[in-house]
Amino acid sequence: MTGNHQLPFDLKDIGGRAIAAARLGTRGANPIVGAVVVDVAGRLLAVGHHRGAGTAHAEADALNQLRADLDSGRIDALPGNGPAEWTMVVTLEPCNHSGRTGPCSHAIRDAGIGTVVYGASDTTREAAGGAAWLAAHGCRVIAGEDIDPRWAGAARAANHRWFAARASSRPFTTLHLAQTLDGRIAAADGTSQWITGPASRHHSHRVRARADAIVVGTGTVLADDPRLTARFADGTDAPRQPLRVAMGHRDVPAGAAMIGDGHFHHVRTRHPSEALAELGSLGIAHVMIEGGASIASAFLAADLVDEIWLYQAPLMLGAGRAAVVDLGIESLADAKRFEYDDVGDGAVQRCGDDVVLHLSPAPAA
């Protein structure tokens, strides 16, 4: 699978561009992936990335650009510098299975790409084997690990939480927090609407629309009776609606707003791992946790949060319900550690009057 490793470009540079392209995607059910196609002179012909579950994989995105540019004459396939001499650099081993899109291994072979260099190996049961399939079908396939282990490591690290979730056969989880500067989600008298502004709420609805399921605790259902639909800024429903999930032992009133059209599920447990297992068994691959504080804290304490969108309003309360309540941590050395994550919209952004922080758990040291 390795063969002659001579490449007409610097993998650190071109591979870095593929990772940068991957980071334009969004986290969720699928990993972030970037793909770059380079000619024999090391010129960049196409840069593609995956935009989230249900959309083209990064390889297909790059190949679609390539085909359009070849058809329109914007680029030429010349003797000695055509697809057979071109190299695709992709951050993740091309998939070998048909999900909502066809297998990338076949698409690459069909496009006649001569060489594929990939970063992280695909270790998932359903999609693995793309590298072997391509090698068996005449493609020169190179594991980035064999040329530049540092790049391959960075390509894998870009999805470290996605790999962890898959290794545990559980959905990927996104935690939504909307708080004051002093970490409160309600004032002393319980008032909580609204802490963040309309721009932040609109942003969080876009994140909702990417998830397969939205989870709130039964306490939040009883206190706030949220609708939990993904809505556009004008208030209309987004076409794709996540499953609305209540979590906890208390009953959900028959007239609860989140039951709505019945796209609703009640998980009767307070244990995050049990809830994720039950949702996984329903085919849910991406769960968004919307609160309240006990549910959020339970997922955080169990290390079952893969990314956080933290909306911070420029307010201080000094008292009232905290966003995060008990993580079982005694000492600063045991604090939960995150890193600002620039995938998607960016790690830190102004959003109306608020600031939105995007975080991922820091990899274990």
Added chain:
Amino acid sequence: MTGNHQLPFDLKDIGGRAIAAARLGTRGANPIVGAVVVDVAGRLLAVGHHRGAGTAHAEADALNQLRADLDSGRIDALPGNGPAEWTMVVTLEPCNHSGRTGPCSHAIRDAGIGTVVYGASDTTREAAGGAAWLAAHGCRVIAGEDIDPRWAGAARAANHRWFAARASSRPFTTLHLAQTLDGRIAAADGTSQWITGPASRHHSHRVRARADAIVVGTGTVLADDPRLTARFADGTDAPRQPLRVAMGHRDVPAGAAMIGDGHFHHVRTRHPSEALAELGSLGIAHVMIEGGASIASAFLAADLVDEIWLYQAPLMLGAGRAAVVDLGIESLADAKRFEYDDVGDGAVQRCGDDVVLHLSPAPAA
């Protein structure tokens, strides 16, 4: 003081540039001020701003540039388009007193600038009267209020807290907070060093070096024994050291680190307004509050915080001491409201592994 208001430029545009220049400064003992000089064709000749107490005022900064450019021939003073025909647009009425620098009114007259348009009136006792002095000395002086009240309002609003502090004859205050994502400054067992990283601490030392005094509660002195010196990244002391102030009723041990070389003061009160009055009487014009939580909260509750630098480490604790503890607020409608403030380094910035937020109290609605 108004005269003929015809100007060879759009005040909204040129005045906006002066405000943008002002925002390059830093908040503290002095207001932020920007000054722009424009010729008869509306061309920008110079843009100046004030960089903080002890440095050139914005008008002097712009005039210094102008003089250097005239001396070197980069710009020309032509018949019909020389200083007498030029206009200075300044966000704040030029001062009329000699502090650490000479009066701007005299400098403008000496430079022969024909017209001055100013935004906010200087209402401070010592510095007021610059507009009248200039008008009495042959300068055409126009209050921006008479041409573009919106611009003049924005020029005043840029320093709304500085004006409020001066109106109360109290020092301007900067609050320093360094916390986790969930608003904690110590873990359950009291461990607190270090929550933020070296880059944040270095940033806060630069802010310290701008202040006249650093205040901590006596509880913090007894618990942490901080040095409170302003230090460079390499650990050496900055040349300018603020007065180190302990606030509260408890005695400070004779060997406390903050006493150091004796540039130390003990304010025996827990009331922020009393502390500020005492510091003001010592000639302190800019106070930085470094904590702990009770002191910070007392200043916030009394609406005596003029700006906040909030350093946020990507950590969660779920328990332990909160940065802000009691503001006397019951309901969300009464929350302390701030706005992200882009003056100086910017409203939101990455700083090592942390994020630094710069906030100012929102003006009363």
